[in-house]
Amino acid sequence: MKWYHLAQRVIGGYACTRSEAQEMLRVADDETLDLVYGAYQLRRHYYGTAMKLNLIINAKSGRCAENCAYCSQSIYAETSIDAYPLVSEDVIVQGARQAYENQIGTYCIVMSGRKASPREVRTVCSAVKKIKKEMPIKICACLGLINGEQAKALKAAGVDRFNHNLNTNASHYDQIATTHHYQDRVATIKAVKNAKISPCSGVICGMGETDADIIDMAYALKELDADSIPINFLNPIPGTKLENMDELNPNRCLKILAVFRFINPTKEIRIAGGREVNLRSSQNLGLYIANSIFIGDYLTTKGQDTTKDYQMIEDLGFSIETKAVETKI
Template sequence: MEKMINDIAHRIIAGGSITEAEAIQLTQVQGTEVYDLFRAATRVKEHFVGNEVHLCSIINAKSGRCAENCAFCAQSAHHKTDAPVYPLVQEEEMLASARMAETNGSACFGIITSGTTVNGPELEQILTALRRIRKETTILPSCSLGIIDEETARKLKEAGMDTYHHNLETAASFFPQICTTHDYQDDVNTVRAVKKAGVKVCCGGIFGLGESAAQRVEMALTLKDLDVDSVPMNFLNPIEGTRLEGAANITAQECLKTIAIYRLILPGKRITVCGGREKNLRDLQSWIFFAGANGTMIGNYLTTLGRNVDTDLTMFSDLGLKTVMCAH
């Protein structure tokens, strides 16, 4: 297996690619072979994207009462959880959060809203906030506003949005087990519309939903076909009141193996570890960078707390990693 892993890494660095069958085979590595996989992912990462770490932060700008029935989500109106419920926050609050993210060293700041989409006055308010963030900070703003079309993407871009975030969440073959209120193709179409508008796309998913290892590979290959710019990787933190409240946590080793395989499938993309990092990786959080990740979210998530920012910044320093600074 060590020879196979090394051969795959050499092939990728030379401009080739890993096959679906090979990627699925790598999901089964155990023992010391896991470290061979991590070494290969690190070599590929350093060849294609270097050794810098990209940091991002978000604001939950509109929370709760979402009409979608995503099995994992605390904000779904189909679930009874303790998640906060409030309308779209004012632009001053978005700007203040962007400034805090900038102070903490994030290069990207995401405005995230619950619900299927935004339009009308809400969209206009977000457009105004984007213009102010662009004018009054150096941070690059992104948005995650649900399913949108090319015209909306162009409006957001003109207002200053750098990247649009829209997750596929899981593989197409598993999606009906997670969400039935919209089709997988709706998400794919959103990614394509945003790309057509000339906007960078941040698109990934969440692991530990009950999907198979092969389905994790399936989603990675879909992301490769869509040619997304960055891939956020979340790991389920089961929330009481959701359909997945009793789901077993994915192991730390499975998290790291999945990151490594995603690096081999998506060698030149930004791979950012986000939600569930603290819950699932615990003492192995720093290992994400040895498994192929080159980004992470700092601060809090949508409905769960993140790790103390200073603790994360110390971790990057201890690892000798340079963080990417904000720049318009």
């Protein structure tokens, strides 16, 4: 089986080529399971059957001045979401308690907006210190663009990981956002790494990108050495610029996941937003490739009932990873 043998070569140190990645995206649908099986060899070799769970708190919602085409929180989107300022420290800490009680390995504090204000950074840092004193849970912050000093403050407070997605390929970026640039995102990831915080960066697929764009994104994240790579699949929200975009189906999503696993075999690959609406009844197959998922709701869209996620993991014979281990970089 071709993909099985390629996986064995990758485990032995071989680097997957662009032409091989392109072939993965063009695999016939009736051969998708062969590709999934190959990708599973990598997932099993590096992560066994452990599944990492992540939970989001939408700590600040809406009123974002950026014009990201996919986002319901942008002031340019004609949506009716809940908009509110940064929640209190107590609310953030209570969310962490609930996450820890539900076997969540990483608690993700997410804020809307281009960047956090100094006061908001202080609030997040204070909340993280309280969480770390109380429970052994990994903390990921997603606060928009940050500089080196802010990154150092977050590290000192106990933030383990910082998320800032590339979202799409550099050559496609102007089709998705123009109020900031691709290189702004790269600079934030580098600031995070310089502060010795584990970098988390991923993509949103299904936004009009080409196969070459998807492959370029996978290699860009390899070059940045992101420890965690969330793969979002566009959930087109009414009122956003991409509300009528419909490019994905379960087989396409599985092929995309396989590309990111083969190119970044040792990294945490997370199925993120849009999992339920795009993978649909093939969600369980995605877990043979990815070793991480979000549990519960996303920022402004609903996830599936959490009992279904826990049942899916159990039915696959997988185990939930609960130990909070700080990634060394």
